[in-house]
Amino acid sequence: MALSKQDVAGIADYARIALDDEELEEMCRYMNETVQILQPIREYDLEGVEPTFHPIGDLSNVMGEDVVDDSVRALDIDTALANAGAKRDRYFRVPSILGNDGGDR
Numbered sequence: 001m002a003l004s005k006q007d008v009a010g011i012a013d014y015a016r017i018a019l020d021d022e023e024l025e026e027m028c029r030y031m032n033e034t035v036q037i038l039q040p041i042r043e044y045d046l047e048g049v050e051p052t053f054h055p056i057g058d059l060s061n062v063m064g065e066d067v068v069d070d071s072v073r074a075l076d077i078d079t080a081l082a083n084a085g086a087k088r089d090r091y092f093r094v095p096s097i098l099g100n101d102g103g104d105r
Contacts (some may be wrong), residue, residue: 003031003032008027008028008031009024012027014087
């Protein structure tokens with residue numbers, strides 16, 4: 001099943017990629033070559049094979065607890081904030097990403 005120029009133009013439009021006539025012709029050739037290269041995969045007997053959505057299977061989060069151990073803290077707060085562009089109390093002060101109405105947090 002070869003892809004037509006209209007097929008490739010539709011895919012490019014869906015992906016919001018502007019292609020001129022020369023690029024459309026080149027992309028049509030490229031995509032048809034790719035389909036041909038992948039054609040042998042369609043010949044595999046996959047009857048009864050469950051789809052794999054993630055190679056690890058039943059993935060779970062293995063992160064540890066977010067607990068601060070003050071005995072091994074790398075920097076004290078004053079040292080960490082020493083070169084800060086702006087700070088308030090024990091915190092770095094950064095511009096609001098919510099706009100001017102978000103206030104100064």
